Amino acid sequence: MSSTPENPSPGASAGNQPGTTPGTTRIVAGESGKPKRKRTLEISLAAGLVLLIGAGAAVASSVSRNNEAAAAPPAAAADANPAAELRLGYFGNITHAPALVGVSKGLIAKDLGGTKLSTQVFNAGPAAIEALNAGAIDATYIGPNPAINSYVKSAGESVSIIAGAASGGAQLVVQPGINSAADLKGKTLASPQLGGTQDVALRAWLGKQGYKTSTDGSGDVAINPSENAQTLKLFQDGKLDGAWLPEPWASRLVLQAGAKVLVDEKDLWDKGEFITTVLIVNKKFAAEHPATVKALLKGHVESVDWLNAAPAAEKAGVLNAALKESAGAALPADVIDRSLKNIVFTVDPLAGTYKKLLQDGVDAGTTKQADITGIFDLTALNAVTGKKTSAQGLGKD
Numbered sequence: 001m002s003s004t005p006e007n008p009s010p011g012a013s014a015g016n017q018p019g020t021t022p023g024t025t026r027i028v029a030g031e032s033g034k035p036k037r038k039r040t041l042e043i044s045l046a047a048g049l050v051l052l053i054g055a056g057a058a059v060a061s062s063v064s065r066n067n068e069a070a071a072a073p074p075a076a077a078a079d080a081n082p083a084a085e086l087r088l089g090y091f092g093n094i095t096h097a098p099a100l101v102g103v104s105k106g107l108i109a110k111d112l113g114g115t116k117l118s119t120q121v122f123n124a125g126p127a128a129i130e131a132l133n134a135g136a137i138d139a140t141y142i143g144p145n146p147a148i149n150s151y152v153k154s155a156g157e158s159v160s161i162i163a164g165a166a167s168g169g170a171q172l173v174v175q176p177g178i179n180s181a182a183d184l185k186g187k188t189l190a191s192p193q194l195g196g197t198q199d200v201a202l203r204a205w206l207g208k209q210g211y212k213t214s215t216d217g218s219g220d221v222a223i224n225p226s227e228n229a230q231t232l233k234l235f236q237d238g239k240l241d242g243a244w245l246p247e248p249w250a251s252r253l254v255l256q257a258g259a260k261v262l263v264d265e266k267d268l269w270d271k272g273e274f275i276t277t278v279l280i281v282n283k284k285f286a287a288e289h290p291a292t293v294k295a296l297l298k299g300h301v302e303s304v305d306w307l308n309a310a311p312a313a314e315k316a317g318v319l320n321a322a323l324k325e326s327a328g329a330a331l332p333a334d335v336i337d338r339s340l341k342n343i344v345f346t347v348d349p350l351a352g353t354y355k356k357l358l359q360d361g362v363d364a365g366t367t368k369q370a371d372i373t374g375i376f377d378l379t380a381l382n383a384v385t386g387k388k389t390s391a392q393g394l395g396k397d
C-alpha cells in the first residue's frame with residue numbers, strides 16, 4: 001500500500017501558495033473536515049437524484065484569477081460584448097487536463113483579455129451542473145451525462161455543449177478476488193456521484209449483465225456514490241469491492257491499493273472512442289457574451305494542442321503542479337503516466353455517441369427519454385479552429 005498522502009478535500013484550508021502565478025488568489029470555500037458517514041447512511045441519503053446533486057455542490061472550492069497579463073482584450077473579445085467575468089468550473093482529474101493546463105499556464109486568462117477569470121473545482125458532474133444552473137458559474141468542464149440530464153430537464157434551455165476535451169480514461173476496477181461480472185452479485189461498488197458519467201456507465205453496464213440496481217443503493221449490486229478520495233480509502237480498507245472511476249483515480253486504485261481492471265470502458269465503444277469530458281456553457285451567458293465564449297474556446301483549443309504536443313515529462317510536470325494547486329496534492333509519476341496512456345485529448349465531443357449516452361442514462365434511471373437535438377453549438381469552436389467538427393445532427397456546427 002502506498003504511503004502517498006491522500007488528496008485533501010477541496011475545502012481544505014489554503015492561502016496564497018508558493019508557485020502560483022502572479023495575480024492569482026486561492027480562495028477556499030467550504031467543505032467540512034468531518035469524516036464520512038458509514039456506507040449504509042450514505043446509501044440512504046442517495047434516495048433522490050435531485051437532492052444528492054444539490055448536496056454535491058458543496059464540494060466546490062473556488063479560485064479567483066485576476067487577469068493582469070493582457071492590457072487590452074484580444075480581437076476575439078473586442079468584436080462584441082465581453083463579460084466582465086467568466087466563472088469556470090472543472091475537476092481535479094487528469095480527464096480535465098485541458099482545464100488544468102489552460103488555467104495553470106494562463107492560456108485561458110490570456111485569451112479572455114480584460115475579462116476576469118474565476119474558477120471552481122468540483123468532485124463530479126452533478127455538483128457542477130447544480131452550480132451552473134444556480135448561476136454560480138457560467139461554464140464548466142464536465143462529463144457528458146450530467147450535461148445531457150440538465151438539457152433534458154430544462155427542455156433544452158439550460159446548457160450547450162461547445163467542445164470536447166477528453167476521450168477515454170474510465171475503468172471499473174475491483175478487488176483481486178473478483179474475476180468476472182458473475183462475481184459482483186451482492187457486492188458494493190462506488191462511483192464519483194449519483195447521475196455522473198461514470199455512475200451512469202456503471203449502472204448501464206450492470207444492467208446489461210442482468211443485474212438490477214437502484215438509485216437508493218438497493219438491488220443485486222449496491223452502488224455507493226462517494227467522493228473519489230473517499231473511494232480510495234474505502235477500497236484500501238476493504239469496505240468497497242470496486243469502483244467505476246475516471247483518471248487518475250482508476251490508476252490510483254490499481255497502483256496504490258492493489259485493484260485490478262475488470263472493465264476498461266473503451267472496450268464497450270465502437271473503435272474504443274467514448275467522450276469523458278466536454279466543455280459546456282450556460283445558454284443565457286452564451287447569448288449575452290458570444291465573444292467571451294469564443295475567447296474561452298480559443299484558450300481551450302490552445303490547451304488541448306499543448307497537451308498533444310508537449311513532451312511527456314513536461315506534460316506530467318505541468319499537470320502535477322496544477323493538480324497540487326487545485327486538489328492539494330501531487331501524484332506519483334507512475335499514476336500520471338498510466339493515466340495519460342488511457343486518455344486522448346480532443347476538442348471533438350464525439351457527438352455520434354450521445355444517443356447511446358442518453359439511452360444509458362435512461363437505463364440507469366438517472367434521466368428520461370427525450371429529444372436532445374440542439375444540445376450542441378459548435379459554431380464558435382469551428383470558427384476558432386477553422387475546421388468542421390460535426391454535431392451529427394444534434395445541434396449547430
